[in-house]
Amino acid sequence: MRHSLASQIVLPCLGVAAVLVVWALVSQPVATDLPSPLRTWSESRRYVLEPFFKDGEMNQGIGRLAFYSLVRVGKGFVLALAIGTPIGFLLGLSPRFHQAFDPIVQFMRPISPLAWLPLGLVIFQKSEPAGIFTIALCAMWPTVINTAVGVRSISQEHLNVGRVLKLSRRRMLTKIIVPASLPYVFTGYRLSLGLAWLVIVAAEMLTGTPGVGGFLWQEYNSLVYSHIILSVLTIGAIGFLLDRLMGLLEARVRVN
């Protein structure tokens, strides 16, 4: 349709404009400490236009800060997948394992990152591993649960093929169970990455490590409120991009 392309660009722009107007209106009479859109831009332009400058531990371009956060999230995310995927397969494959560990999974799942982080600090004594521990522990649950559901929803027809052929456990796993559950597993990975990115801010704020979240908290303490908004926008943009990237990957593994 002809108008669909135009509306795909025009309507989102209108939405952004509306939010900017509300923001500008609110920043004037209501919340006087909240910087207006223009002021936010003028105070943040160096961080955006020179994203990789470094003046000190906490005074760095937003690209550099985002990079630190991404590396941290990457480590936590990989750890979450490395632990969560096998647990998910075990939960899906073995009823005994499911009976033994499903209650624990359901119990640990709703625990907030804010609760895990102090415990991580107690265990590791350092903020960096404590942060990664927290990210992994919070982000792994969607992977665990989706993998388990994926394994349990493999069609009986496909399993029967393996039974008739008397495939070995290994071939059953590599030829049927893993490929059949892969779409579910990747949905889990996408959700896990989203969670890992949510957790990073909390982890950096509490530990004060350099990164987007650490920067946000430091600028709050030094009363540079426009940089809080800059950080929030950066967090949103990167989260959005990560989700899109994982969505593309997810679409590629859907064969049937």
Place this chain on the structure above:
Amino acid sequence: MAYVEVRGLRKAYVTRRGRTPVLGGVDLSLDEGEFVAVVGYSGSGKTTLVSLLGGLIEPDAGEISLDGAPVTGPGPERGIVFQQYSLLPWLSVRDNVALAVDAVSPDLPAAERRRVTDEFIALVNLTPAAWKRPRELSGGMRQRVAVARGLAMRPKLLLMDEPFSALDALTRATLQDELLRIWGERRSTVMLITNDVDEAILLADRIYPMTPGPDAVLGPAIEVGLPRPRKRRHMSLEPAYQKARRVLVEFLRASQNGAGSRLQQATLDGPGLELR
């Protein structure tokens, strides 16, 4: 004792809503190299019979033996061509067939297994499509892959569960002709389950009619006296064909009236049957 012996096979499914008796004492036998068909209405328990012979489910009572040994679980010596959805969609045509070849002859060298795989793909005329995924194939081509995979298990008994029922009439005829040719070349022992009377007569040496469930049983086997090799053309004019057809249809009609179901009449009067 016959090559395949089935005695007093009973099976009921138990659910929360009660017990559904499906098979009420099925007896049948196959000789080695024989092509036998079981014909019955949809829903009479034909797939249950295949699953039992394949060892995928356990009977409540009765015995199955193949080549003198009792059947206890699934195994490639009883290859199954399922009705549908049985190809692995993440594997190419070649890999679907190779899975069977690798499973039954793990000791062969890799090159030899590749050669055998290609041979079975060529047998069903799919060499040009060997690298395609199942979803890129038509329904008829998919069932050819399923047939190739079933044969690639080198089964002592090949079980075919309504293999062509999901296909359009023209494709079904082509695949029936191909099955006729392949069976003529290899003379495997085949049990074909179908709801198509003409398909059964065209392909089988003997046909067991199945009464509609619950508690379905098989009627006396009907010999199809048609000489081989068979050709579809003019076959329906042969007296042997018409006789087999008449006996079959009469048995199925009588057993159905006994069961009191009228809905299923449509299956018998369908375009594939041409009752006279």
